[in-house]
Amino acid sequence: MASQQKGENMNKEEIIKSMEKGIYYFINLYKIPQVDKEDVYQQCIVKILTSLEEFDPKKGKLDGFLMARIRGVVKEWVRKNNKKPLLVEDFYIVDENSPEKVLENGIIMEEEYQRLKMAIEKLPPMQHKVITLKYFYNLSMSEIAVFLGIHYSTVAKYHQRGLQRLRKLMK
Template structure:
């Protein structure tokens, strides 16, 4: 091999983001790999900073790039791809934080009900807690079985969404969707029962 090879014209000049997006929309999946190499670190760092959980940040990074590829909503006329990915990552991270807060609130209510019932000696308190448990069970029974199953596994078995996906043999995105929809329905039903 000679000590010097002429430069490869494709390797010496980096392909622009706009060109990569055009190639990606035309079906060139190698363009997605290049975009991922350029921006995954930025997306992951932002996700980790917001979510404070490396597993969630990895999941979100993957979700951002899959959605970028599948939805094709990026418009280069409106800004850079880096700005688009940062904005989308921030938005999805906020959604995840809202969902996890909602989950935590429901779980905290359930834990308060069960903990209080175990130490309650007052018959009135016991009756109130029993009624709250019945409301929670009635609300759970009203949501679709697939959503209920995911919520029950998450809260009663304590599994993560990734673990639920593996246990049920369904995609992680399906678990996330069912969990989100189930929590929204459960929250609505519990608020309706309270009023």
């Protein structure tokens, strides 16, 4: 979406439509349960509408301003519902046989996770985005295509090349 200077003639419906991808991005990022997604979506729409009056074009672009507000709504919903967001960092394999083994496995996994994170940071920007959205935020390839505004096959190519490069970097 263009900045407010370019988009002053946009009506509220167009603004909401342009922010839809961002709303679903944060809803999926924070793993909002399916039964609650519509409620959170509606809260985001209300926040967009109430925030339009507060926007000052001298301070930046409208889309960045609204994305921050949308993220705040989703994070607030998670806090109010005492539901911790399920991000990748929350998943650890636990061997319950012995405390020593659990600690050892946790340390090894953390080291591997840090190596993987560093390798992902070395990827070209689009490969980095696709890999991150796919594996850290659990978006499907088609969702990634919509979010990034590129064709599905392009996403598949970035994904394939990113995985190949990661394999080389992790050796």
